[in-house]
Amino acid sequence: MTKKYNVGVLGATGAVGQQILTCLGERIFPIDSLKVLASERSVGKTVDFYGDLLKVEKVGPDSFNGLDLAIFSAGSEASSEYAPIAAKAGCIVIDNSSKWRMDSRVPLIIPEINPGAMKKHKGIIANPNCSTIQMLVALKPIYDAVGIKRIVVSTYQSVSGSGYKGVKELANQSTSLLTGQEAKISVYPHRIAFNCLPHIDSFLDNGYTKEEMKMVNETIKIFDDKNIKVTATCVRIPLFYGHSEAVWIETGRHISPEAARELLNRAPGIVVIDDPEINRYPMASDCINLDEVMVGRIRADLSCENGLAMWVVADNIRKGAATNAVQIAELLIKDSKLMKTDWSD
């Protein structure tokens, strides 16, 4: 009989939390008990898990006793407070926030890329940033084949990256503007409907946003390559689901677009959609609920000798968050040696 696990989900009422529940069910994760946790605000709500209505419990220091693993998606503050408590209680945490990603004790995992890094975990494992995940899944086969020296990326990120509140803001503002009313601004610093904001997360002293620096720093950590150079411009655009990325890479050795397409076609977690002559290329509207990363518009970089340009699209809530987290959970339970915690602050 398959071993079953006591699983917790923190932030179960959010956009990602809901999708984590969906993924756990879809992928038939072996669950013995499922505990859904959230902040005080959501207590009293119920969430649906394939017909079972689960009552949301308020998270607290004792919430993790008896759990084998928990997936966190309740923001950095909650992760900061509860991940060490959970790990010390013997519950392995897969954390979707940015809080622990760059901590040297915490592996930052994309299952298609660096599953081996799981071995070093001490009870907390981090899920990378959504934009980083889809970019690196797309680049990994090329990285392995010919090396990558430099990445230039600009993103086209949907409002669901800010959770349900982003989705509501875009819907409300769009409706207001199309009906001649004023667009009320509450989630983003400026109007997002029929607009485009070069601003995701807060600004740092070097002129980059935190979101952009996540793409830079997480790439280095996940590829475990201090020499790889990355620059990013992260942009919020007015669509609900799906992140798109214009990516340029400078490779270590030359690779043709055809050879790259061939490599990507064989790689796990990737769907190549690249028939521009019949208007087929990855689009956000086609990625909803897809676990794979879509790659297309693969072509030579005309500005650089060993370079490629491409267009990468994924469901930011699925592969960019929930699916990747559940895949990490699957890796964990596949190897009983990984099912331990020894966190110390």
Place this chain on the structure above:
Amino acid sequence: MTKKYNVGVLGATGAVGQQILTCLGERIFPIDSLKVLASERSVGKTVDFYGDLLKVEKVGPDSFNGLDLAIFSAGSEASSEYAPIAAKAGCIVIDNSSKWRMDSRVPLIIPEINPGAMKKHKGIIANPNCSTIQMLVALKPIYDAVGIKRIVVSTYQSVSGSGYKGVKELANQSTSLLTGQEAKISVYPHRIAFNCLPHIDSFLDNGYTKEEMKMVNETIKIFDDKNIKVTATCVRIPLFYGHSEAVWIETGRHISPEAARELLNRAPGIVVIDDPEINRYPMASDCINLDEVMVGRIRADLSCENGLAMWVVADNIRKGAATNAVQIAELLIKDSKLMKTDWSD
């Protein structure tokens, strides 16, 4: 007394044509007579020129007799047919289509950049692509100061780049989707509302679109620099007016973001908006009817030693088309030696 000119506008009922009329009036262009021309479809319509209702005339081979200059914005086919006829009739053509841009007999002009190239005109002068104009206005001061070896650009282009029909398509599709109806597709190959299409103009054999190759080739022609390397990804996003661009440049010599900001601040046609700490950066929602190109998010390219990243926004219908064309007309009439045509096929 100021000399006045007999002016024609071909495509006067379109999104750009309407804005050309607005710009001619706003900038007090010395007009003796104004003839508004269009294809058969628009004949019978009237257009408003500051209170004067002008009757749209059907364009034909004799339309340009007696005109001093005409601004064309009726697409490549009309430009192909009528620009040589007009030029041979002594009417200088400022053409907004892509038809003549790469023709060696035709100067491709951005007044802030290469007004001197006007001298060689033979009766047809081309207005560059909207995305090229705003990018090069932003880059020119840096190009002059330290040289630019390479440009990587991804665009965030509004639907007005496809004219009024693009604007209607986005409005209709957005309304349909927000009211639970199906979005009808007619202008773009896929839905544009709440979506993002890496596809503007048609695809070429090298995997780039014509729009992307315009940015590559027009940059070389306007800077008159065969060594400058350019790669572009052009993307249509769901907003009505204003194009945004994420631009990376590799410069010939090092320049700090501060020095670049200083240079741009002093340059003509540019407004620097770069105070991220108070959420000030260029946005499409702020560019409407602005003739200047907005530049912000100027920072070091972390992936390249002598590199800068920036964010460039402009009104694609104004500086990207109408304003630039009228500025070319202003250059023409400033120098009587330019007011001649000697076109031969």
